[in-house]
Amino acid sequence: MAQVTRRPSAWAWVWLVIWAVFSWLPLVATLDFSLRARKGMLSLKAYQNIFADPGFYNSLAFSFQMALLTIVISIFLVVPTAYWVHLRLRRARPLVEFVTLLPFVVPAVVIAFGLIRWYCCPPFAFVSSPLLLVAGYVVLSLPYMYRAADTGLRAIDVCTLTEAAQSLGASNLQTFFLVILPNLRASILSGAFLTFAIVMGEFTLSSLLAWPAFGPYMQYVGVFKAYESAALAIISFALTWLVMLLMLWLVRGWAAARAVTAPR
Amino acid sequence: MAVKSLLVEKERINLRGVLRARLGELHTVWAWVPMLPFFVFAVAFLLLPSASIVVRSFQGEQGQFTLANIERIFTRPDLLRAYENSILLSIATAIFGGVLGFLLGYAITLGRLPPSIRSMVLTFSGVASNFAGVPLAFAFIATLGQMGLVTRALNDLLGRNIYHSGFSIYNFWGLSIVYTYFQLPLMVLIITPALDGLRREWREAAEGLGATAYHYWRYVALPILLPSLLGTMVLLFANSFGAYATAYAFSGSQINLVPLVIGFNIRGNVLYDPGLGNALALGMVVIMAISIAFYSYLQRRSELWLK
Numbered sequence: 237m238a239q240v241t242r243r244p245s246a247w248a249w250v251w252l253v254i255w256a257v258f259s260w261l262p263l264v265a266t267l268d269f270s271l272r273a274r275k276g277m278l279s280l281k282a283y284q285n286i287f288a289d290p291g292f293y294n295s296l297a298f299s300f301q302m303a304l305l306t307i308v309i310s311i312f313l314v315v316p317t318a319y320w321v322h323l324r325l326r327r328a329r330p331l332v333e334f335v336t337l338l339p340f341v342v343p344a345v346v347i348a349f350g351l352i353r354w355y356c357c358p359p360f361a362f363v364s365s366p367l368l369l370v371a372g373y374v375v376l377s378l379p380y381m382y383r384a385a386d387t388g389l390r391a392i393d394v395c396t397l398t399e400a401a402q403s404l405g406a407s408n409l410q411t412f413f414l415v416i417l418p419n420l421r422a423s424i425l426s427g428a429f430l431t432f433a434i435v436m437g438e439f440t441l442s443s444l445l446a447w448p449a450f451g452p453y454m455q456y457v458g459v460f461k462a463y464e465s466a467a468l469a470i471i472s473f474a475l476t477w478l479v480m481l482l483m484l485w486l487v488r489g490w491a492a493a494r495a496v497t498a499p500r
Numbered sequence: 501m502a503v504k505s506l507l508v509e510k511e512r513i514n515l516r517g518v519l520r521a522r523l524g525e526l527h528t529v530w531a532w533v534p535m536l537p538f539f540v541f542a543v544a545f546l547l548l549p550s551a552s553i554v555v556r557s558f559q560g561e562q563g564q565f566t567l568a569n570i571e572r573i574f575t576r577p578d579l580l581r582a583y584e585n586s587i588l589l590s591i592a593t594a595i596f597g598g599v600l601g602f603l604l605g606y607a608i609t610l611g612r613l614p615p616s617i618r619s620m621v622l623t624f625s626g627v628a629s630n631f632a633g634v635p636l637a638f639a640f641i642a643t644l645g646q647m648g649l650v651t652r653a654l655n656d657l658l659g660r661n662i663y664h665s666g667f668s669i670y671n672f673w674g675l676s677i678v679y680t681y682f683q684l685p686l687m688v689l690i691i692t693p694a695l696d697g698l699r700r701e702w703r704e705a706a707e708g709l710g711a712t713a714y715h716y717w718r719y720v721a722l723p724i725l726l727p728s729l730l731g732t733m734v735l736l737f738a739n740s741f742g743a744y745a746t747a748y749a750f751s752g753s754q755i756n757l758v759p760l761v762i763g764f765n766i767r768g769n770v771l772y773d774p775g776l777g778n779a780l781a782l783g784m785v786v787i788m789a790i791s792i793a794f795y796s797y798l799q800r801r802s803e804l805w806l807k
Contacts, residue, residue: 248611251603255621255684258600259628262639262681265649269642317538324531332535335542341788342550343742345759346781349766350549353556353774371545378542430630439633439745444766454634455749466642469635473627480627 263473270466282463286471295453299442302366302449303435306373307428310381313374315424318385319416322394336382339375344440347375352444363445372441377431384430388423392416422487429483433476550785557782560775569779579761583783586741586758589672593679594736600680601687602729608688609695622692625685632682633745640678644669672755678746683736690735694728694802724805731798738791742784758784 273281286292314336321329339347351372355363362368397419401411417424439451454472458465560566573579608618643650646663655661668674698721706716744759751760758780765777 244612244614245610248607248613251600251607251611252613252617252621255600255604255607258681258684259624261650262643265643266639268649269647313538313541317535320531320534325535328532328535332538335539335546337792338546338550340738341792342546342785343744343759343788345742345744345762345766346553346784347546347549349762349777349781350553351545352766353778354549354552371541374541375546378546433630437630437633437635439748440763443745443748444763451634451745454638458634458638458749462641462647465638469638469642472635473631473639476627476630480623480630484623 263470266466266469270463270470273463282461282467283471285461285464286457286467291448291453291456295448295450298448299436299438299450302370302373302442302447303432305370306377306435307431309370310374310377310431311424311428314378314381314427315385315417315420316412318382318389319394319412322389323398332382336378339378344372344376345444347372348441348444351441366447369441369445369447369449372445373431373435373438376434376438376441377427380430380434381427384423384427385420388420391423392419426483426487429479433479436475436479437472553778553781553785556775557778559778569775570782572776573779573783578756579780582756582758582761585672585755587787589675589679589755589757590737590740592672592676593683593740594733596676596680597683597687597736598729598733601684601732602691604684604688605691605695609692610698621688625688628685629682629689632743634749636678636681636746637749640669640681644674644677670750670754675747675750675755678750679740679743682746683740686739687732687736690732691728694725694732697805698724725802727798727802727804731795731802734791734795734798738788738795741788741791 270282271278271280273279273285317332321332342350351368352363354360355368394416397415398411401415406414437451438449439455442449443452443455450472454465454468457468557569558565558567560568573583604621607613608621640648642648644667645651648669651662669678702720702724703716706720711719742759744763747757747760748763762777762780762784765773765780
């Protein structure tokens with residue numbers, strides 16, 4: 237049959253072109269729109285307005301801090317747990333997997349609703365603390381972080397590594413921090429970057445808990461300023477790309493480095 | 501790894517058994533202690549708040565048991581309408597995203613496009629599936645809004661405004677196009693590994709027996725792929741059903757959606773009614789839970805052949 241040849245099939249090109257148009261047209265249109273802040277000519281005025289707005293930097297800085305806190309807490313909660321499940325408590329795996337999948341089942345708006353109702357009133361009145369927002373973000377990050385840690389742990393031989401470390405006299409903590417963690421850095425990093433991208437653009441929790449994060453800022457600009465909002469969409473898309481490319485680059489670099497030191 | 505190369509397979513298994521036995525001497529209860537931070541956090545910020553929604557949906561103002569909150573959803577046409585809109589929008593975008601994503605997945609796997617295109621499509625999909633919410637709304641207003649690039653281009657091309665022919669980015673089909681933008685890349689990311697799992701031998705065997713491309717797809721490939729196709733589309737359904745930010749950014753939209761109604765309830769404006777809010781959230785969780793249960797059932801079915 238003709239299909240056996242290595243030539244790409246014509247239909248494949250058709251679907252690719254449809255995809256390319258659908259995927260890139262909105263970005264091109266947004267870029268075009270963002271450059272039309274001055275009537276009748278192309279200009280960077282919308283971008284200048286954004287970069288001159290202190291609200292832009294403040295909200296970006298706020299989301300950045302929240303993202304870092306979220307990543308640290310999420311790693312601290314998830315990675316030791318995933319390690320312990322692999323090493324010692326295999327029967328806890330379904331339970332842990334269920335909990336980490338829950339944020340997919342319970343939508344963010346419902347999580348926000350639950351958190352606000354539960355922590356609104358004494359004895360747990362801390363709805364006005366940014367820590368509640370971070371807690372919500374950590375919940376949102378659980379599926380990604382656990383999946384990343386689990387994938388990493390499946391790729392290494394946890395029992396042998398732990399056994400080797402302990403027979404050389406390492407304590408439990410030493411084993412975890414000096415042996416397991418370095419072997420997981422590529423997968424933890426991909427989970428961390430994904431969490432970062434999610435938190436930086438997050439809108440639901442930050443808006444419902446009334447925090448001046450980057451997502452609500454974008455929405456606020458969008459209500460009043462058409463061109464500036466298009467510029468913000470481009471900036472936010474570029475930021476997401478930057479984070480993803482950085483992640484791919486680092487993870488690939490580390491995977492390559494590990495392949496050299498430990499061929500399997 | 502040096503240790504590993506010195507040991508033959510059998511001894512390694514023995515050693516692991518010794519390790520297990522030694523760890524087993526620890527008291528079982530102590531084994532759960534390192535899990536405490538994780539579970540305490542999950543209980544405090546995920547399980548208790550979610551469970552309280554379920555409980556409070558069935559509670560009246562004095563805390564007595566009642567079904568009134570849930571009944572109220574069924575007696576309010578606007579709320580039923582919101583559920584209907586959300587479900588229909590999620591089904592429509594799951595089908596659009598699912599079909600387009602499958603075709604694109606086909607193009608980059610079995611379609612034998614160059615590997616560079618494959619990795620570009622997958623990287624872009626990783627970014628685009630996260631490109632939801634407010635900026636996505638801006639992008640589509642700039643594209644298909646009243647003054648959007650495509651709207652103006654079609655105006656010049658066809659000589660008439662598509663908004664005069666009933667199209668609007670703010671109505672059901674307009675929103676479907678916007679949602680499809682983040683559904684399509686998710687489909688591509690999930691379905692590509694499944695398509696990679698289709699073995700070349702299966703096609704060769706089918707062709708050796710005289711099957712045409714149609715026969716192969718109809719009797720071999722699609723039946724194998726069907727559970728993962730449907731499963732991923734159920735996931736897309738859930739993904740769109742829970743989306744709040746994109747819906748909110750189109751708040752000028754004429755169509756009402758469940759996440760928006762819950763959001764209004766939290767913000768405490770005219771609609772404020774805690775019991776009703778809990779019942780609405782419960783309805784959302786129930787629909788999500790059913791779809792995720794369906795998804796994991798289909799997932800198990802697909803593992804029969806793939807992987």
